[in-house]
Amino acid sequence: MTLEFSDLRRLIDERSTAFRAAIASAPSLDVRVPTCPEWTLFDLVQHLGGGDRFWAAVVEAGPADAPPAEAVALRAAVAAPREREALLAWLAESTRLLLSALEEAGPDRGCWTWWRASRSPQTAGGVARHRVQETAVHTYDVQVTLGPLRPLPDEVTLDGVDEFLSTCIATPAAWPHKPATIDFHATEGPSWRLTLDADGARATRLSADVETPDLSVTGTAGELILCFYDRIPAASLRLDGDAGLLDLLRAWEPEE
Template sequence: MKHEDFVEQVSTHSDALRAAAVAAGPDAPVPTCPGWTVRQLVEHIGVVHGWVAQATTTPVDGPPPGRPTPPQDWADLLAWWDELRAELLRNLAEVRPCWMRFPMLAASTAGWARRQAHETAIHRLDAEHAAAAAPHQQASTVPTLVFDPEFAADGIDELLSLQPVLSKHWESWTDTGRVLVHAADAGRLWVVRLRPGQPPEVGETRDAVGEVDATVAGTADAVYRALWKRPSTALVSGQPAVAAALRGL
């Protein structure tokens, strides 16, 4: 995917997230983020977008950006987030070096565009689930959301590469094994090697992978959701402990 594609995804999913959040209402629970309300979801994505907006204008060797503080009033919160995400999109429009938190991503706005595309897409999904579950909603909106195979497969690839940073779950792993991750409609396969107390080793392949201990397979959309621990139709088979370790992001 090209840089401008990721920027467009940030815009598209943030608009849809906002619409779903408004439809659900600030006090609606978010089923896919236990303990969160929609207000907390919007606060979270607003803080992230504001923080990254600052990161994209911070020199590569500059200090980490500070995190903005969200307002309490719901209308003010939405307006505050609107300003921050507009700033973020402006900053992402041009590819240039900048501060980056994740060492495996490019220290540039290109790295941030990809990261924020998937951050925003997954939280859009959360907002859609909240709207679908709200008492005043007559029908679920979630089935209408199907992520594009290329985009979802890229999200799988990004998440697998970021796993050692986004989660320390691997530090307590006690199982050894290999997991095949297969996004069928995107034609992409990854093999993840798990070892006790070690970061996972991830490799993408187009060849036969031999014997594996567990498999996570389905459409790219389904596997994307499964690896982010969202409701999914992906098929998980093999040794339960090994498969659970991969999904314990």
């Protein structure tokens, strides 16, 4: 499923609200985050809020071949307040700035992105779609640190599997190993095939009548997302075939 632009903005807001609610309940902002072991909760808040402000500036700048100077300066100078209430207000304002920039731009306005156009659209809509996933996964990080841990919303994860494969994996750079196919099956229904060969990596929605893949990975869409972002091990999913392909894929750093 591909979400409407209004749904993407709503989900960014909802996940950020859930993130702030979890932070508000933290006994200390110095607690270490087990899924981001080098970070404290404060570091995680600063990262998420700084990311919102960076991408707001990117979207506002419009089409560009490199990160806009204003966005780079914001990222370099990000300094969230340490006091709890001020920090939560700073984070809420960070999200407001991003949502306002997205609404003003509309889904089709071009902007710089770190991914190439061959992967996902280099537009405000592409930014919104990816920020939904970033915010959702970091909300999981807070919840796994503090509890209670809640599943990622279905509409986030079902779109998120496709978003990750097309944004973070797809590339025209040649796969440096033997050609292979990996199928990803969400138990909610959708499936995707990742093809890896000399033409690069590309993901397509899977039809019912296809040849057997080299590896099949099955789990809920939420589990697939958390595995993609290294929050849970691949071994927690059902793996049928050459599981070593996941290690090769994880280690691959293609140059485009």
